[in-house]
Amino acid sequence: MTSAAAPSSPIDDFFAVVPAGGSGTRLWPLSRGGEPKFLHDLVGSGMSLLQATEHRLRPLAGPDGVILVTGEQHVAACRAQLPGLSESAVLAEPSPRESMAAIGLAAAVLEKRHGDVVIGSFAADHVIHGTRAFDLAVREAVAAARAGYVTTVGIAASRPSVAFGYVRSGEPLGVEGAPHTLHVRGFTEKPDAATARLYLASGEYRWNAGMFVSRTSVLLGHLAEQRPELHDSLRLVADAWDTSRRAAVLADVWPGLEKIAIDHAVAEPVAAAGGVAVVPGTFGWDDVGDYNSLAVLLPSDDDSGAKVLGNPADVLRIDSAGSVVVPASGRLVTVLGLDDVVVVDTPDALLVTTRARAQQVKNVVEAVRALGREDLL
Amino acid sequence: MTSAAAPSSPIDDFFAVVPAGGSGTRLWPLSRGGEPKFLHDLVGSGMSLLQATEHRLRPLAGPDGVILVTGEQHVAACRAQLPGLSESAVLAEPSPRESMAAIGLAAAVLEKRHGDVVIGSFAADHVIHGTRAFDLAVREAVAAARAGYVTTVGIAASRPSVAFGYVRSGEPLGVEGAPHTLHVRGFTEKPDAATARLYLASGEYRWNAGMFVSRTSVLLGHLAEQRPELHDSLRLVADAWDTSRRAAVLADVWPGLEKIAIDHAVAEPVAAAGGVAVVPGTFGWDDVGDYNSLAVLLPSDDDSGAKVLGNPADVLRIDSAGSVVVPASGRLVTVLGLDDVVVVDTPDALLVTTRARAQQVKNVVEAVRALGREDLL
Known part of the structure; x- marks a missing residue:
């Protein structure tokens, strides 16, 4: 199995998709529409959140394996911060259509280019401490994804936060190469304080960090079932992406795409049907949503x-x-x-x-x- | 008596001395060493405190009767704000020597120029509401001053402030033209809160606004008794002021002048001897000492x-x-x-x-x- 390769090697047939969107409204006036959160060094690390995200993922996905999905207006700033990205590694969206369109587009484009591969989506504006624990979690998630699961990484909740959604785990998955991975019983929206305390006490709930790892064929198959119109439109765009027809098809199709988060479009309904797994992540994580978490x-x-x-x-x-x-x-x-x-x-x-x-x-x-x-x- | 003239006329033989000094430290960063409090419009009146002070005093002292005493470094800014001031109406101090030197210098220079006249000192950075009440108080203070008293204006305390000094009043003075004026029993430093409440309840204490009205001969006579060296030095400077020797004498004498407030040098010891009177002022007054009073x-x-x-x-x-x-x-x-x-x-x-x-x-x-x-x- 490819996932048995040495931890320091990139994972075979794996691509890291980085949706870089959102303005970070609660971090105004530091974060602006024209200079959103992911372009800032919010923790004094010397790298912007986007740079730190790419830096973290490149060892896992290889030098050409990080794919950025961002708005057209941010492409220049992103390329300035990440000069190593190839021309084809940046997918520019004409307008924001939320995470399902961004990740689905990347899945369809990568499947068109490379066949059925594994992708993982990782937000451009989160902070992670503990690179080795992160690496191990992603490698385990890839193993579960190869077995056909949409696999998320659930973060060990260190406090009863009301700012995050939660993922509830069930029985062990029993997949080779994914010894800690569990079935997912469901996802929850941000809870109130009392519910968040119950979640923490139960030991079953982890923070949903929006990381989803899946084979492209599995993800797009679920999308075709759950949101057939969105699936078909994204396939149309992906077929035209690396051709001269890209701009024309984008102009035709993109404005009509449904705006929906991947959580609602795929993760929640597929979890209800038993198709989602969770790797317990033990690394430090925060979405730096506001000045208090900063x-x-x-x-x-x-x-x-x-x-x-x-x-x-x-x-x-x-x-x-x-x-x-x-x-x-x-x-x-x-x-x-x-x-x-x-x-x-x-x-x-x-x-x-x-x-x-x-x-x-x-x-x-x-x-x-x-x-x-x-x-x- | 000249003080019986119509309230709208300038007072005969009366000069208003405006010491413009102090940096207003508690109003930083608005007030700076190079642009002190008196140059700012702190109450949104459309005039700086200095301009408002001059505007308030000109009707009382006449067009040439307002004399400004300020540091050399502020002369240009003061003249820019008050272009109507004549050359001789601004007395520039080489360095700050506190209020006794500033007011004593003005008294000596004015006596040299005009003989024994009445002067009143009014800080450049206080806020006053109620022009007519202010006018009446000053006119009454001038009447008491002509009778030989160092006369202050005591402000009706509207709250038990711990930010101001107080003047304690005694028996009526009984001087013609000064029907409300009282003897002063003494001055106090800024009190603590409990003492301030006692002051307010007693009805005997008023805020000391630092306004002192006196004949030049009386003021300088007291100074000669209380602080003979300072008196003699100021006379030396004043004798040279309107001559070609001014700069030389200033360079020689000014750096050695005692730094002392007029309150300590004259008002307090003379009050103890019965020589100070107070006119109750009913106008609104504040020294805008900090952002809370602002x-x-x-x-x-x-x-x-x-x-x-x-x-x-x-x-x-x-x-x-x-x-x-x-x-x-x-x-x-x-x-x-x-x-x-x-x-x-x-x-x-x-x-x-x-x-x-x-x-x-x-x-x-x-x-x-x-x-x-x-x-x-």
Whole structure:
């Protein structure tokens, strides 16, 4: 079996699909429509989230095995950050159509190019700590995928988060090369706090990190059953992709594609029918959805638990424990006597809020839009 | 008596001295060493505090009766704001020597020029509401001053403030033209909160607004008794002021002048000897010492009590009652979910604090200095 190759070798016939979309509204004003979350270095690692994602996947998928799916308007910025990507490794979407269209397009294009291969989808804007644990989980997921399962990686929940969906596991799968993999009993939406505590106590629930590993034939077969129109349209686009007809077919077909997440289109109904598996992931993971989760990920600047994303010399704090400051304008940011405050300082817009309100930053974005200040979004 | 002239006429033989000094540390980063508080329009009146002060005093002192005492480095900015001031109406100090030197210099120069006249000193960076009440108080203070008293105007305390000094009044003075004026029993430093409440309850204490009205001969006579060296030095400077020897004498004498406030040098010891009177002032007054007092003075922007000093279109607030925002960089300032927060946004420095911490902004200034960022002070 190819999955028995040495862990340091790329996995045979495996492609990593990276959907790079979403504006990261709750990380405004750092994240903007024109410069979304995945283009930023949100944890001070020296790489953007997109670069870190590609860096993590290249050893698994090989030098030509990482495929980026992103909006046309982001192609130039993505190529600037990832100059090693080949021409054919970037699939540009004319407009956003959510994750099923993005991943389905990649599956259909790759199957057209390479036959029935295994793909794994990994968001461009998540943070992962623990490369070896990640590698092992993906390799095990590929083994389960080769056996015909749509396989996800379920993250060990370290707290009763209400910001994530959960995947509920069942009996062991019993597939060679996937000794830890379990059947999936179902997926859940983001729970309330009490339910999240029950999930954590049960030991059956893990965070759904949106990683799906599957043979292209399996994924597209499920899509053909669940969403036949979307499947047929994506096949049409894929057939034309590497030809002179691409632009014409895209113009014709793309605007009419159904907008739906892969979770709803395939993962949930197929799980109900027993066709989804989960590999327990033991690596650190976060989707960095808001400034509070950003705060958890950043190293503490001092004993007060204060966090800085940027140059600490640009921040002066007095009596401000647990504060999160993003000095992104070059100005000196001074904070006096406010705990758990969030200050995000960019050249044209400033946000001052609290970690407890981090999820509501999207309301600020809506208000900025209502002010007619789309130039800031 | 000249004080019986119509209230709309300038007062005969009266000069208004305006010491324009102090950097307004607690209003950083709006107020800076190079652009101190008095040069700013802090209440959205359309005039800087300096311009409003001159505007208020000119009807009382006449077109040539307002005399500005300020640091050499501020002369150009002051003249730009007050182009009507004559050459001789600005007295430039080579270095700051506190209020006794500034007012004593003006008294000595004016006595040299005009003989024994009445002067009143009025800080350049205070806010006053109620012009007619102010006029009447000053006219009454001039009447008491002509009778030989150093006369202050005591402001009716509207709250038990711990930010101001107080003047304690005694028996009626009994001087013609000054029917409301009282003897002063003494001055106090800024009290603690409990003492301030006792002061307010007693009815005997008023805020010391630093306004002192006196005949030049009386003021300089007291100074000669209390601080003979300072008196003699100021006379030397004044004798040379309108001559070619000014620069030489200033260079020789000024650096050695004692740094002392007029309160300590004259007002307190002379009050103890019965030589000080107080006119009860009923106009609104504040020294705008910090962002909390600024908040009290600004009109509310909406029902939440939020205040903006600047263009309200540059501020977006959600769930932020009582907040004070100074958008002075042209950027959009957004605040989410913080009550009573203070956000001061300038092109090179940002301050985020609370109204309760307003007095401690000076600690931020000290920390900025310790960082070696004198360029921001």
